Structures are given as structure tokens and as C-alpha cells.
């Protein structure tokens with residue numbers, strides 16, 4: 001049912017953890033399944049993503065897609081990162097079963113939520129970026145996890 005890459009990223013997720021004083025942090029939740037994903041971005045002065053980490057409270061596909069998403073955004077500019085869709089994440093994982101497509105959406109939204117936070121903190125506007133509708137960052141404290 002799952003590709004080898006999905007199993008690999010599920011069993012050995014890359015970039016798990018937190019970034020202290022991250023440039024941007026985004027948390028998104030899926031209302032239906034209750035799964036939550038938090039993404040941390042470290043962005044340098046040239047708007048290049050130096051580092052990315054995540055924490056996911058969710059299903060295996062959510063873990064695998066967040067892991068792959070962190071790999072894909074590392075080294076990219078914020079505008080390149082904005083172009084990374086859930087489809088791109090799924091393709092990089094050699095696909096997901098149809099019932100798990102929504103899990104990959106969480107990864108795309110987590111990137112957007114973290115970029116949104118970065119833009120707000122730095123008082124800039126990222127052309128083409130919209131606040132994800134599943135952004136639940138506001139009102140959440142670290143202790144809520």
C-alpha cells in the first residue's frame with residue numbers, strides 16, 4: 001500500500017525536532033482526523049532556508065510527508081519553498097494511497113504557515129502567500145503539545 005520511500009521516511013523521519021529562535025514557526029491541524037503538524041524554519045538574510053525541522057502528531061503518512069517536505073525546502077529561497085505543493089511532496093515519496101492525500105496537504109500548509117509567521121515577524125509581504133485555513137498557530141503555546 002505504501003511506497004518504499006514512504007516507509008523509509010515514516011520509520012526514519014528526517015529533521016525531527018525544533019529550532020530555537022526559529023525565523024518562522026507554523027502549526028496546522030486537520031479538523032477531520034485531528035492530526036497536527038508544526039514546522040520550524042531558519043531563514044538567512046538572503047531569504048534562503050538554512051534549516052527546517054518538524055514535529056508531527058499524526059498518522060504515518062503525515063510523518064513521512066513532513067519529513068520529505070523538510071528535505072525539499074532546505075536550501076530553497078522562500079519563494080521556491082512556496083512553490084512546493086503537496087503534489088510535489090507526494091511525487092518525491094513515489095505516491096500515497098488516495099485516502100492519504102489529505103495528509104500531504106498538511107505538509108504544504110505547514111510550510112505556508114511557517115512562511116506566514118516569518119513574514120509577519122519581519123514585517124514583509126510574500127507575494128502569492130496566503131494564510132493557510134488550517135493554521136492553528138494562534139493561541140497555541142509550546143506546552144499545548
Ligand code: FES
Pocket residue numbers: 030033034035058059060061062100102103106
Ligand atoms: Fe490525518 Fe494522516 S490521517 S494527517
